[in-house]
Amino acid sequence: MLIVKKFGGSSVANRERIFNVARRCIEDYKKGNDVIVVLSAMGDTTDELLELAQSINPNAPKRELDMLLTTGEQVSVALMAMAFHSYDVPAISLNAFQVRMHCTARYGNARFKRIDTERIQHELEARKIVIVTGFQGINKYDDYSTLGRGGSDTTAVALAAALHADKCEIYTDVDGVYTADPRIVKNARKIDEIIYDEMLELATSGAKVLHNRSVEMAKKYGVELVVRSSLTSEEGTVVKEVVKMEKMLITGVAADRNTVRISAIGVKDEPGIAFKIFNTLAKNNINVDIILQSVGRNGTKDISFTVSEEDLKEALAILEEKKEVLTIKELTYSTDVAKVSIVGAGMLSNPGVAAKMFESLFNSNININMISTSEIRITVLIDEKDTEKAMIAIHDGFGLND
Amino acid sequence: MLIVKKFGGSSVANRERIFNVARRCIEDYKKGNDVIVVLSAMGDTTDELLELAQSINPNAPKRELDMLLTTGEQVSVALMAMAFHSYDVPAISLNAFQVRMHCTARYGNARFKRIDTERIQHELEARKIVIVTGFQGINKYDDYSTLGRGGSDTTAVALAAALHADKCEIYTDVDGVYTADPRIVKNARKIDEIIYDEMLELATSGAKVLHNRSVEMAKKYGVELVVRSSLTSEEGTVVKEVVKMEKMLITGVAADRNTVRISAIGVKDEPGIAFKIFNTLAKNNINVDIILQSVGRNGTKDISFTVSEEDLKEALAILEEKKEVLTIKELTYSTDVAKVSIVGAGMLSNPGVAAKMFESLFNSNININMISTSEIRITVLIDEKDTEKAMIAIHDGFGLND
Structure with missing residues (x-):
C-alpha cells in the first residue's frame, strides 16, 4: 500500500514532535507499506x-518572498530525514526542484x-x-512558487493523485472534522x-481543518x-465520494471572521x-462572496458584497479608481462582520432547512445582514460579535451533538 | 564590465549590513557594469x-546535512534581492538548481x-x-552538495571563470591580505x-582570508x-599572475593551529x-601534510606526519585497524602543535631564506619539531604555545613591516 502522510508546522515544531512523526511513519513503513511524508515549515x-x-x-x-519562504520546508524535510536515519530507517528528503512539482507562476x-x-518512484523502489x-x-521560469496558506495539504493530495496512492492522511492538531469548531461549540x-x-x-x-483546494483536488x-x-x-474523519447513510440534515457549522x-x-x-463592478474585481483576482443588491433612492441601487480581509485594501482602491465609470456615488x-454557514448534502431534498437556521438565529436575537446559498450550503452574514452565539444556537437547533 | 562580488556571512549578518552590501553593488551597477553577487549564509x-x-x-x-545547510544561502540571496528592490534596482536571486552549478557528489x-x-546571462541581459x-x-543525483567551509569564495571564482568576468572581488572583514595576521603581528x-x-x-x-580552492581555480x-x-x-589586495617587482624575499607569514x-x-x-601508510590515508581522503622519518631502534623507524584536527580521529582509527599490516608498534x-609558514616567490632565487627563518626562531628560543618546504614556502612545526611569538619573530626578522 502507498500512503501519503502530511504533517503541519505544529506537528514538526520541535525535536520531540519530529521524532513523534518519524515513529508514526515508521510504523506504517515496517508493515511493508510505501510511505511518502509531506511536511510544512517548523512551527512559526x-x-x-x-x-x-x-x-x-x-x-x-x-x-x-517565495524564494525565502521555501527554505522553511526544506529545513523540515532534511531534519525529518535525519530523524528517520537515527532509527536506521532509510529515508530521503526532496524539494520541489528534485521532485519537479510543476505549478503556475502566480507567486x-x-x-x-x-x-x-x-x-519519488525511484526512491520508493529503493x-x-x-x-x-x-x-x-x-x-515555468524555473523559480519557486508557493501555494498559499494551507498549501501543504494540496501538495499531499497532488502527490497522492499523481502516484495513485491508496490513502492520503492529513495530520493536524485536532482529531478529525467536527460538526463545529469544538473550541466554540463545546458539544460539537x-x-x-x-x-x-x-x-x-x-x-x-x-473550517480550517483542510485547505479547500486540497479537497477540490481530492474529489477530482x-x-x-x-x-x-x-x-x-x-480514527479521524474520512473524506470520500459516498458515505454510509446518516440521517443528518446538515453535517456541520462553520464560521469565517x-x-x-x-x-x-x-x-x-x-x-x-x-x-462591470464584479468583472473589474475578478480581473484583479479578488474573490467576491455574498452579493446583495438593494434598491436605493432616485433610480439608483446599492450593491453590497463580501471579500476576504486581505483583499479589502486592493478592492477599495480598484473601485475608487473606477468610481465614475462604475457610477458609484x-x-x-x-470589517465587523462574520459569515456563519451550515453545510449538508441532506438539505438538497429537505425544504425548510433555511427556515430552521433563521429560526435558531431569531431565537438568539441575532440579526441577519445578508444571505447566500449553494445547493448544500446556507451562509448568513451577521455582526462579528454574534459569531459564537450563532454557531452554538444553530448547532443546538439542528441537534448536531447527537 | 562584468564584476562578480562575493560577501561572506558577517557582511550580511543583519539588516544594516545587507543594505550596506546592496549600496556597494548598486554603485557598480549604476556605472553600467553587470554585477553578480555571491553570498554566504547570514552570520552564524x-x-x-x-x-x-x-x-x-x-x-x-x-x-x-547539505540539504539543510543550503537553505542558509537561499535566505541570504532572497533578502538581498528584496534590499535591491527597495532601491528600485532590478535584481533576482538564484540557487544552485536555478543556475545549474554542477559539482561532484562528495557531500x-x-x-x-x-x-x-x-x-545568469539571460538575467544580466535584462x-x-x-x-x-x-x-x-x-x-549527478540531482541533490545539493556543499563545498565545505569557505566554499563561497570558490563559487564566486567559478562564476567569474564561467562567465569570463573582468574581476572577482572577495569582500571580507579585513581590508586585504596582510604580511601576517594583524591581530597577532601588530605591525603587519x-x-x-x-x-x-x-x-x-x-x-x-x-591564512584564512581566501579559500585555497578558490585561489587554485582563479589561477587555472x-x-x-x-x-x-x-x-x-x-583598495584591497589584488591576486594575479604577475605583479610589479617588489624587492621582498618573502611575502607573508601564516600560522595554522x-x-x-x-x-x-x-x-x-x-x-x-x-x-603503504600514506596510501591507506589517501584512500580515505585524509590529507597528510608535513612528513618526518627518523631512525628508531633495532632496525625500525618512526614516521611522523601532520593532519588537520578534523581528520585526527579517522586517521587514528584507520591506522589502528591496519596496525599489523603496516608493522606499526x-x-x-x-594536538599541541602548530604550523608556521613563510611564503614568497623571492626565495626561489635566494638561498639562505630558510636559515634566516630558523635564526629568527632560535633567537626567540623556539624549538622546531618538523620542517617542510615547497619551492616558495617553508613550514615549521612548533609547539602551539609558541605560535604568536614565532610569527612576530619571523615577521620582524625579515623586516616585513617596511
Missing part, C-alpha cells in the same frame, strides 16, 4: 521569515499543473521513506465520514482523504453595472 | 543549522565540475543584478599585489581576484612501508 518559521522580509522591504517582490498563490513521479517539501512548486461531535462536496463547502466556509482525482490527529491514534462587507452606494440602476465598508 | 546561520542537525541526529547523513566537500551560464547562493552545487603590512602561487601557499598555510582560469573590506572603500602530529613508532625498516599523537 513561515511567519518569522515573513517578518524578516518585512524588515528588509515591506513591498518585497513576491518572487523573492504566493500557485496551483499545481503536474508532478513528475520518476524520482525502500526509502520519501519526505517532500509541502507548500511549494516550481514554475466528530464526524466519521463526510463527502467531498460537504467538506469543500465547510473548508470554504471557514478520487483521492481518499483522512483527517486525523498527530498526537493521538484516534476573515470577511468584510463592501457597499457601493447610489449605483445607477442600469443593466450591466453590476457585471459612495463606497463604504465594514 | 550555518553553525546554528549544524547544531539543530546535531540535536536530531549526531550522525546525520551528509546528504541531508560536505564537493568540487565544481561545470556551471551553466544561460540563466539588466538585473544577479544574486547567487554561494557554497552549494547540485550533483597590507600587501597590494600578490601572485596566485604565493596566495595559494598562504591560504594553505593557515586566470581570474583576477581582489580581496577587500566590505566595511571600508580601501588546526593541525595535529601523528607518529607511527617502530615501523619495520623495509621498502614500501611508508608508501605504537601510535602516538599530539
Whole structure:
C-alpha cells in the first residue's frame, strides 16, 4: 500500500514532535507499506521569515518572498530525514526542484499543473521513506512558487493523485472534522465520514481543518482523504465520494471572521453595472462572496458584497479608481462582520432547512445582514460579535451533538 | 564590465549590513557594469543549522546535512534581492538548481565540475543584478552538495571563470591580505599585489582570508581576484599572475593551529612501508601534510606526519585497524602543535631564506619539531604555545613591516 502522510508546522515544531512523526511513519513503513511524508515549515518559521522580509522591504517582490519562504520546508524535510536515519530507517528528503512539482507562476498563490513521479518512484523502489517539501512548486521560469496558506495539504493530495496512492492522511492538531469548531461549540461531535462536496463547502466556509483546494483536488482525482490527529491514534474523519447513510440534515457549522462587507452606494440602476463592478474585481483576482443588491433612492441601487480581509485594501482602491465609470456615488465598508454557514448534502431534498437556521438565529436575537446559498450550503452574514452565539444556537437547533 | 562580488556571512549578518552590501553593488551597477553577487549564509546561520542537525541526529547523513545547510544561502540571496528592490534596482536571486552549478557528489566537500551560464546571462541581459547562493552545487543525483567551509569564495571564482568576468572581488572583514595576521603581528603590512602561487601557499598555510580552492581555480582560469573590506572603500589586495617587482624575499607569514602530529613508532625498516601508510590515508581522503622519518631502534623507524584536527580521529582509527599490516608498534599523537609558514616567490632565487627563518626562531628560543618546504614556502612545526611569538619573530626578522 502507498500512503501519503502530511504533517503541519505544529506537528514538526520541535525535536520531540519530529521524532513523534518519524515513529508514526515508521510504523506504517515496517508493515511493508510505501510511505511518502509531506511536511510544512517548523512551527512559526513561515511567519518569522515573513517578518524578516518585512524588515528588509515591506513591498518585497513576491518572487523573492517565495524564494525565502521555501527554505522553511526544506529545513523540515532534511531534519525529518535525519530523524528517520537515527532509527536506521532509510529515508530521503526532496524539494520541489528534485521532485519537479510543476505549478503556475502566480507567486504566493500557485496551483499545481503536474508532478513528475520518476524520482519519488525511484526512491520508493529503493525502500526509502520519501519526505517532500509541502507548500511549494516550481514554475515555468524555473523559480519557486508557493501555494498559499494551507498549501501543504494540496501538495499531499497532488502527490497522492499523481502516484495513485491508496490513502492520503492529513495530520493536524485536532482529531478529525467536527460538526463545529469544538473550541466554540463545546458539544460539537466528530464526524466519521463526510463527502467531498460537504467538506469543500465547510473548508470554504471557514473550517480550517483542510485547505479547500486540497479537497477540490481530492474529489477530482478520487483521492481518499483522512483527517486525523498527530498526537493521538484516534480514527479521524474520512473524506470520500459516498458515505454510509446518516440521517443528518446538515453535517456541520462553520464560521469565517476573515470577511468584510463592501457597499457601493447610489449605483445607477442600469443593466450591466453590476457585471462591470464584479468583472473589474475578478480581473484583479479578488474573490467576491455574498452579493446583495438593494434598491436605493432616485433610480439608483446599492450593491453590497463580501471579500476576504486581505483583499479589502486592493478592492477599495480598484473601485475608487473606477468610481465614475462604475457610477458609484459612495463606497463604504465594514470589517465587523462574520459569515456563519451550515453545510449538508441532506438539505438538497429537505425544504425548510433555511427556515430552521433563521429560526435558531431569531431565537438568539441575532440579526441577519445578508444571505447566500449553494445547493448544500446556507451562509448568513451577521455582526462579528454574534459569531459564537450563532454557531452554538444553530448547532443546538439542528441537534448536531447527537 | 562584468564584476562578480562575493560577501561572506558577517557582511550580511543583519539588516544594516545587507543594505550596506546592496549600496556597494548598486554603485557598480549604476556605472553600467553587470554585477553578480555571491553570498554566504547570514552570520552564524550555518553553525546554528549544524547544531539543530546535531540535536536530531549526531550522525546525520551528509546528504541531508547539505540539504539543510543550503537553505542558509537561499535566505541570504532572497533578502538581498528584496534590499535591491527597495532601491528600485532590478535584481533576482538564484540557487544552485536555478543556475545549474554542477559539482561532484562528495557531500560536505564537493568540487565544481561545470556551471551553466544561460540563466545568469539571460538575467544580466535584462539588466538585473544577479544574486547567487554561494557554497552549494547540485550533483549527478540531482541533490545539493556543499563545498565545505569557505566554499563561497570558490563559487564566486567559478562564476567569474564561467562567465569570463573582468574581476572577482572577495569582500571580507579585513581590508586585504596582510604580511601576517594583524591581530597577532601588530605591525603587519597590507600587501597590494600578490601572485596566485604565493596566495595559494598562504591560504594553505593557515591564512584564512581566501579559500585555497578558490585561489587554485582563479589561477587555472586566470581570474583576477581582489580581496577587500566590505566595511571600508580601501583598495584591497589584488591576486594575479604577475605583479610589479617588489624587492621582498618573502611575502607573508601564516600560522595554522588546526593541525595535529601523528607518529607511527617502530615501523619495520623495509621498502614500501611508508608508501603503504600514506596510501591507506589517501584512500580515505585524509590529507597528510608535513612528513618526518627518523631512525628508531633495532632496525625500525618512526614516521611522523601532520593532519588537520578534523581528520585526527579517522586517521587514528584507520591506522589502528591496519596496525599489523603496516608493522606499526605504537601510535602516538599530539594536538599541541602548530604550523608556521613563510611564503614568497623571492626565495626561489635566494638561498639562505630558510636559515634566516630558523635564526629568527632560535633567537626567540623556539624549538622546531618538523620542517617542510615547497619551492616558495617553508613550514615549521612548533609547539602551539609558541605560535604568536614565532610569527612576530619571523615577521620582524625579515623586516616585513617596511
